[in-house]
Amino acid sequence: MTGWLLVLGGLSSASLFSLVTNTDNVMIELSLVALVAAVWTARSCRGRVRLAWITLAVGLGSFSVGAMLWRYYKLVGVKHPYPSVADAAYLVLPIATAVALLLLSSGHSRTSRTRLILDGLIVAGSFTIVGWVAVLDELWNSVPVDRLQMAVSASYPVLDAAVLTIGVLVVARAQRGQRLTLILLTLAMSGIAISDGGFVYLTATYQPTSGQVLDIGWLLGLALFVAAAITGRGFAHREAVAAQSVSFTSVWLPFVPLMFASVAVFTESPEDLKAGPIPVIGIVLLLAFGARQVLVMGENRMLLAAVAEQALRDPLTGVGNRIVFRDHLNHAMQMRERDALSVGVLVMDLDDFKVVNDTLGHPVGDELLSLVAERIDGCVRAGDTVARLGGDEFAVLIEGRVDNSQLVAHRVVEAFEEPFIVDGQELLIRPSVGLAVAEADEPDLTAEDLLKRADIAMYSAKRSRTGGVHLFNAEMLLAEVPDREPFASGPLPVSRSGASTIQLLGELRHAIDQFELTLVYQPKFDLRTAAIVGVEALVRWPHPTRGLLAPDEFLPLVRRYGLMGSITDLVVNTALDDVLRWRTAGLEVPIAVNMFAPSMADLRLPGKFAKSLADRSLSPSQLTVEITEDLFLDNMDRTKTVLNQLQEYGIRIAIDDFGSGYSALSYMRDLTVDEVKLDRHFIAPIPADQRAAAVVRAVVNLADELGLTTVAEGIETAATADWLRRHGCHVGQGYYFSPPLPSDKLVEVLQKCESDGTCQTLGCAVREGSCRWAESDVPQIELMR
Template sequence: MPRVGRVGTVVTAAILAFCVWLLGGWGSQATRIAVEDIGFVVLALFVTGCCGHAAWRQHGRQRTVWIWVTIGMVGYTAGSVIWAYHEWWRGENPFPTTADAGYLILPVAVCVALLLMPVGTSGYTHTRLALDGFIVAVAFFQIGWWTLLDPLLDSGGAGRFAIGVALAYPVLDLGVLTVALLVLGRVQPAQHRPLALLVCGMTLMAVADCVFVYSNMLDDFTVVKYGSVAWASGLLLIAFAALSSDVSLDDHADAEREISPFDMWLPYVPIVLAMAAALVRFAAAPELAPALIASVLLIVLVLLRQFIVVGENRRLLVAVEAQAMTDPLTGLANRALFQDRLAHAMVLHRRDQQTVSVLSLDLDDFKLVNDGLGHPAGDRLLVQAAERILGCARSSDTVARLGGDEFVVLMEGDPDESREVIHAVLRAFDEPFHVDGHDLLLRPSAGLAVAAAEDSEQSPERLLKQADVAMYSAKRSRSRGLHTYSPGDMPDVDERGGGHTAPNAAVHDSAVAYQLLGELRQAIDNRALTLAYQPKFDLHDDSITGVEALVRWPHPDRGLLGPDQFLQLVRDHGLMRPINELVLTQALNQIAQWRDLGLEVAVAVNVFAPSLSDLTLPAGVEQELSRCGLPCELLTVEITEDLLLGNHEHTHAVIDRLRERGVRVAIDDFGSGYSALSYLRELHVDELKLDRGFVTAVLDDRRAAAIVRAVIDLARELGLTTVAEGVENVETATLLKDYGCQVAQGYLYSPPLSPADMLSLLRSRRPAPGATISS
């Protein structure tokens, strides 16, 4: 944020000037003491404010982390105030004082904060981090005591309590730094910068504390100014850590991560140093030397045994993991590893728009090998097939055996390079396999599914399913080539909704249709249906006059289903009302969002014709428009003409009430039924949508052209807007314009678009003034 950058620049400049002043030692002693003490109080207050602001901005465990850092800074600020009172106000320099209690709160609170960070591991690891920090702190306490402080105490240079307080500073700092280093390599990437700044800040604080211990124990204050500079710099880095904390971090722990050798062995290093310090300290005492040497040797042997056990456990875990993730026969990845790699590839696909391809292979007539030569021969054949496939793959590809004679290859990146791998795999089966003295020529049925870079809605499970479907399509056709998945390969609902048809074969089991019906009910209940939007264009100036909302079903196994693949189930099983409500709500919500962006767009929504006998429909439509804050003129209700059956009296009343409120009414697919002229006479509508069957034939069929022209002339006489569906070429658009048709939609102008793509189109071609009520 720019403001944070300006604040950081100003504070850095001020601290730099403060440090230069400290090193220069200008002014009288009283002035130096006053400026230094007051400066640290102000700096501590600033850092406390930054940490408190970070805690306020965060949430969940991240907030708790920064609350603890803030608590530490509150203690440090209190210590600074107490120290200023003693040194500046009262003119004394005592040690220790109650200020030390405040100062020591900072490393303790920071250690607690580090242990609370979501580091992607289990609760056991947090306990281990605390123990590692404690081990390091105790080891350095022992080193410091035997090398410096114990001789100093023996010489009477300081009291035991003073030495304990002095030693508490570097010991706690080193414990905090140990925990920080272990945490740093395991946190989320977005946490690296603030945590690294916090670690650097605490490192400088540790250096300053060591200078403080040295000065107070030896009564030598010539280096105090360097410690003050380190304190000021450390506090500045802690402030920067707070200011750079990311509010978008995931509050939950990541998956388990492997413990690195550095994490494993770091706590043992100070133990070895502590033993060395003890050996040097007590080796001169003859009566202790044998026992001391034996004790040190015993500890070394225990540590060596620990290293060996840990190494064996790690190798065992690696072996177990390999067995859990590989196929025991071929050594290829198994289903679990392949699914994990595929899931990771799809994450990169959505993040980096990277193409992902899955090749599914199944050996034709493999059962004959097992039956004729036995299962051992079949196993040897599978091993050879695995070696051939693996030999054609790149190092970045994943080759897996999912079971039996089914293999899959996962390929990421350039689709052309993936195609080369696929062709190499298929060519590898041109040579016969040599098994038990027999030359066996087996070829695979191969199916390919590709998640294109722009297909952000694809899922790992669906992609693998599509590859399997393509492979089975190839197997049914006995094709030697590669079969690439297309939506037509998936089983679709048939015309009556009582079953579904598969490629090249009729599926007669009606249980599948009932399963699909149950899934459709669940999708409606979970509001899992989505909308695509096809724009409508003015034939005279090519401006966008509105959009038509088209329902889609993202089926988890069958892919994206269009309305022709499931609406018959809706009609046959009484699901029209919930579908109407879902589509209307989603469409109006989308129009309201676009209106908030400054784009007022009319929307047309298809309503099942039997719903027009529901006298509560107009009030419900008006309520939804009111909820979204939209004028009624922005909505057009489309009714399919060949379904206008049933209670005409109620239909008239519902249409009239809709139009009285300002909602436009259109007859969709006009010309596809047999009662069109009577509907025009009996029903008051605003718009006719010419059926695409007439529109697509208008150039080649003279009779179709005459009917279209007559309908357009009739609509003009009745004051109705005409919309042509299915316009796919310029010649058709020009002819319709000459006939007097006002609006067109079709692939010449745009296919149905996702909401994001529709928004981009609207922004590039804003609707003309007044166009929002003409659709």
Template sequence: MPTGRATVLIAAAGAAIAMWLISDWAPPAVLARVDSGLYVLAPCVAAGSAAWAARSSSGRQRLAWLCMLFGLIGWTIGAASVVRFEAFWSGHTLSTAQTWTFVLFPIGFGAAVLLFPTGLTRRYLGRFLLDATIVAGSFFLVFWLVVMDEVYRAAGPGEGLTQMLPAVYAAMEIAVVTLALLLVVRGPSDQRATLTLLTVGLVGVILSDGVYTYISVHGAYAHGSLVDTGWIAGMFLIAIAALSSRQPTAPAPKVRTESAWASVWLPGITAVLVVLAATTEPVADLTSRPVLVLGACLALAIFARQFLAISDNQRLLREAAAQALRDPLTGVGNYTLFNDRLTEAMLRRERDGVPVAVMVLDLNDFKLVNDSYGHPAGDRLLRLVGDRISEVVRPADTVARLGGDEFAVVMAGDIEDAQRIARRVAGAFGASFVVDGHELAIRPSAGFAFADADGCAVSTEALLKQADNAMYSAKWAGSGGLHVYTADMASVRVDRELFRTTGVPERSGSTVLTLLSELRRAVQRSELTLVYQPQFRLQTGDLVGFEALVRWPQPDGTVLMPGDFLPMVRRNGMMDEVTDLVLRKACVDAARWQAAGIHASVAVNLFAPLLAHATAPGRAAAALSASGLPPSSLTVEITEHMVLGDLEQTREVLRQLRERQIRVAIDDFGTGYSTLSYLRELPCDELKLDPEFIAPVLIDPTAAAVVRAVVGLAQVLGITTVAEGVENAHTAAWLRQHGCDIAQGYFYGRPITFDGVIDRFGPAPCVTPATAPASAKSN
């Protein structure tokens, strides 16, 4: 029979039996026999239901129902003994010493209640048991004053211990029902119905036991009275609880007992009951030895409970104070803790001469994660970043989140050790972060500043400002990484909030909103212009192509470079429009110079996250179609150190571009941490070596060996190598000697406009390398 139907049937039968017993319709002899049968049948039904519940459960819940079954079997044996004795020995009841199996019921019930998965943690178990002891002790003291004191006084010589057994049994039952009541009000909602039914059933049994004890004191007891209704109904309720219980599908939530209202009102109610019961009893009863012992034990329990409450309150205050200094999202310190630790370290420097260092980190292009994958993904990334930084610092160092995507580390001690830790923190971002299945290659811009033991006095604010300026120097340089503060950084005024909002420095007479409006109009009116840096084949000196570089001309005649406005483009969702504009103009210009006899391709930088969009190949094809430029004359450059979230989708987009005969190049190779994995993961035709990667080849044997290895690896893979930022003939000769294919830089020519391309490389092109100052930098 399904459990639902069995539950309904038991409930209906119990209600009908209760009405029949209460109505007194049957003759007393018949009523006594039926009542005696139900007295044994009801616990049998409850035991069978508990056995079914144990078979249908697992873990702690199964063990709880097995303990309940153990207690119900004890109660059933005791009930059968009572009925058998009354049937064969002229209606006399068993003595209390012969009904010991009833004691198994509260033992099994109590163990079951404690074993139910209610989420009670070990930390609160002692407090919970003390609550139960106080409430149970109070109820038992009331029960003693009202009922058991008469049993105790009526006991003859030598019968004191025997007559105390009902008191012990009653105490155990009261303790168990108290545990159940506390768990009902504190336990999880999915267990509350089962615990409530069990508690109500137990209360019914306990009430009948109390009335039975009182009747036994004042006269003989026989089955068939209203007392039996509580026993029978209680057992049926326990059976219904067992049949309606369900195995929880999730772990029970942790219970915080200090927040449970039962901790406040339940002990108070029991104290009131004790006082009321005491007012109805004579002084002699209140001064009897059992009452004095019970009262002393109850007072001791209350004292211990108050001691635990005070300890818990102090612990909660400490936890609240600690949480007030922690960032709730990442778990690292917040700005308050950072400021306190930095101030403390600076005071220690003044007192004991211990050096102090500060590292400030800002995540590059973090806004893209929020825009592409949502703010919850961004929050998860911040938690991973906080964990990764915490893993590589020393135990004495303080990691804090200053706000947004900015973190900081306070370090005290040897400056060289602090710099080593700072480099280790920056290097920890070499491995990608996996968020919701997306692999995110996030790099920080980091600044490092220190105050050594023998240096001049410096304030806490000044040291933080130095680290901040160094961080913005790294961000402004475009390469990220770790920058150590130097004095020349103090001369450059950086508006922190303006940079965080737009990514551009403050201009006289221009607010952020004004500058953003001007940029939007420039994009809409196609006012952004392109210049082209020539690229030459190293072995022959032939012109092979141009890299398109975007510029923003200003009304005052100045020109903003990409680093001046592209951060604002990215942060304000205009990258699609700018990309389409650059693609369109570059393809049109390349088609025009090819028509003029200049056989050179054009390379366009694409914002790497755009390559995760399936529309990228179509947009490039549309620009080619509108201009008439052959697809093989267009190279799409992806910046290696930018965020490449969905590598699988990016790989598919690049494959489609190459299927359309559009070439793919990985730009800025050597500045990021995942370059070799990108060579394995991403299909490409060209590898552009970053200027910082090739600059030291003439003076650093290690750097030269690394570049030779990369060029050799590219040759094996069939990938063309392009050296950027070549500034002198010696570097060009070294690259030519070691197999590099193409070069660009100031040694070969500065970026020029379209008209400059026609003038210089027209029908009679001049390919003689242009000289340039050794300090010039490639743009």
């Protein structure tokens, strides 16, 4: 823009003398500058905007040709050069400007653009009638007039008036980033129109037209065209039709000139009216005005329909609102009684959506909700209803067979596997999804009851944090669910995190997808023989900038955002791959993996584990599933089913961190497990705390009575290890024996034990009560679990 201002400044300095002596040269130069500016802007634009500037460049080029011809007529002394070819060239500019304004206008439908043209025609026709009555009819009747000259003279003000009308109406509805350019174009045409009108009047009244004052309007108009082209490089065009209220200007503008034209007609005698073109113009005006009013009525009907549609739409996301969802659900339940079809309701709530609002701001949260609605809408069928019930809660109404409901629900959940791109950053957001299906054998089920069931299932999903679709069952009614109205909104309270949570979550998802999480293995020792009887797999995250992260630093994110299924698959398959490598090295080592307890309600889990073992030709007895007791257990019946299937396959079950929760004894009674792992907080105080020792002794004795293996974790002293051995604890693990080891280091340890037959070569002497790994053999790793 600065460069163009320098060009204009240089042009003004160079042409200052010419402006005083002959403005024709300046007009030619300035029109050429405007032409170059329009072409320059057109090259930087695309689509309709580019076409608009190309059209305007054609008009300015034609004006330049007209200015050159007019200058030529003066130089060679042509008499009476009006009208001439130059006038035809001049008249191209207002037509091109009108087309450019229509192309640059956005937020207009094809109908509203047609109305703009009709408004311009009405104003131009009205202006022509007023001008005829005021000036031209007297000339027509008093002296012989060249009919061509009269037509050309009328063409200038008529076209200018039409363009100015279109310009004013377009500016009235201009949006942000558009108004300045459109105002400059309209003002440019105003300057041209003023000089055109003055020229026509002076010509019609046989007065001199060579005065420099008359040229000021043309020069000012051309300069404004240059300014408009410069600002046009930043023109913000929007292709979509915007729903805007009708501007007051567009309402009154066509009627005021029409009123003046009517008054002017009534001042003329019938004979004078018949002698001129007013009857023809009047017929055109009537047709144009009638067509305009027909379009206005059509637009009003469309506006009413749009308002009615918006009343049933969520204003933020564009999907249905609570009202339309309720109506569709009631109708579906009525049709269900007649056609015996099932009706499914899916209710979903975005987990920890408040984190996004609190850390990134509500505008980002609003954009995320819009993207979520768009993604859900892309997963459902044409006849399904998607609605936003309020806040970050959405619902889907699914009509048809039962399997359709579950298919759509799973498709919705899978759609959230990909992150959302909001404000230039990736956000991975997870939904808690509940599904309730009204079967054909429940004729008395109401719409409110069905929605309440889906709501209960959604809250069950939110409590479990396991992801997936939670299908309503009667057991969920026993759980405590917040008391809500059927169509109330709002998520359950969730824990707050810092702003880095969102970024860390995206990095964690990438790490899981790219298999960047690693495993270390802590050996488990038989306290009677000192033999290594297995290892426990512990997950670590080698973060590229934060270093090695312990489970406590990222597993809460895994649980909160429903990634436990993905990380479980990664840990189990990686651990079994390592077992397979150890077998190749001649080592048979059972392995234990930790499971998030609510995951045990997944009926697909036993089959997945059995397949992973079978694919590697590994015995199921080599895998132990450790379930963290302090996170137990929502759906006990499903959990029992899963545990029974695991044991039928031959996979061992252990309760990890036993004693850290409140239901330990009931789990020993109700669940068929193979192993109990005593929590480290029970083990550590044994040498100094007789009450703790008594509790551990009682648990060990009870486990013996039930035929369960006892494992003590967190052993850090020889006295603790010796006490546990003497009181019948079977297996121990902890830093006293070994820290968690990488797979290759573990192989070295196992091979040394294998070659010696015991662990004596590594400094371990459990039976003598002086067990300790030699620091030269095993690195001391910071306790991470």
